[in-house]
Amino acid sequence: MSQNSLITTNTQNLEQEYDYIIVGQGLAGSCLALQLANKEKSFLVFNEGGGHCASRVAGGLINPITGRKMVLTWRAHELFPYLHTFYKKAEQTLGSKFLFEVPIYRPFLTIEEQNEWQGKSTEKHYLPFINRVTTTAEKENMVEDSFGGLLLNNSGYLDTGVFLDSVADWLTKEKRYINERFDLNLINFRGREVVYKGVKAERIIFCDGTGGNTNPYLKEIKFRPVKGEVLKIELEQDLKKIYNRGVFVMPREGYNMVGSNYNHEDLSWTPTKEGREEIEEKLKTLLKIPYNVVEHKAGVRPSVSDRRPVLGPCKDYEQLVVFNGLGTKGVSLAPFFSEQLANWLCNGQELDKEVSVERFFS
């Protein structure tokens, strides 16, 4: 069932007391809902179905070695094994397929880079993420790779649309889903609890993505949103792996996805001519075969100044909690940190200082 066809459930018909209310059902809200269900907690999710949702624009790339300098991503040794287990278990729970393990090939730009990675590929630190280093071009002849490249393990993509629709369907069946905008002005504080339109809960958890920018309870957080655009393209030949250098080209069912760029100035959710040109320019330096653009989308990533997730209780409001700051890597961050937040909520387990919202309070 698509997000738009979800039937709005009337709040009046629902049980009126929950452990938690979750606001937002992007990657953050979806992963947290699965974690809380696993801990047998009761909760209700409010999500504005037609609202801005970065998770529905995302390429869904799972990439342990990122950026122009090709560095191992932050906490990769914890995040990557965890995300595979998490999404596979979610596939069983939800009865659908959304995790695709696909190798990523990163062509080298220079002979120095090739030498450097030949050395690094034997280091223990990189071993789980490297399949092999090649020193000559691939015989498929699809991309510019005269110096060979780095083939990665532990990589692939999450079909975020299928994942979010599957979570929404499950929540709807369980009567835990309200497809409407949550009005922040209607929160009533009653002792240690909160009441929203007659629904009582211990805590409200804001998984509101870029909605956090204008959420008055999150005003201490230094949000630094980043716009990105993606293209759907058709190719005459099928790709067997994801290619990534400057941009990624990813084979999906019946089409290929290309992304992305980074814009801190224009924060609209509208695709632009400039954005498309920037992506296509990089695509042309990577891909050797002709392509045809069939769709163009834009979205804004919920990033913060230090580019780390943000978890924990809002300043002066213990009943209000945030799970945000997933930035450019929501697919790999959301599983691990939703568990950390669920452990804090349910068992009082301490949050890592690096991700605790308290770093913004002074």
Ligand SMILES: Cc1cc2nc3c(=O)[nH]c(=O)nc-3n(C[C@H](O)[C@H](O)[C@H](O)COP(=O)(O)OP(=O)(O)OC[C@H]3O[C@@H](n4cnc5c(N)ncnc54)[C@H](O)[C@@H]3O)c2cc1C
């Ligand atoms: C172009 C682009 C490409 C990307 N590519 C990748 C990628 O390849 N790999 C990767 O890991 N990450 C990628 N990302 C980043 C990823 O999309 C984000 O990290 C992630 O989606 C953030 O999830 P979220 O749940 O915090 O926010 P969102 O997905 O934005 O979800 C927030 C939800 O909250 C709802 N909401 C907000 N306020 C309210 C309210 N008051 N009431 C009810 N509902 C509300 C919104 O409607 C939305 O559904 C990309 C992002 C973009 C824009």
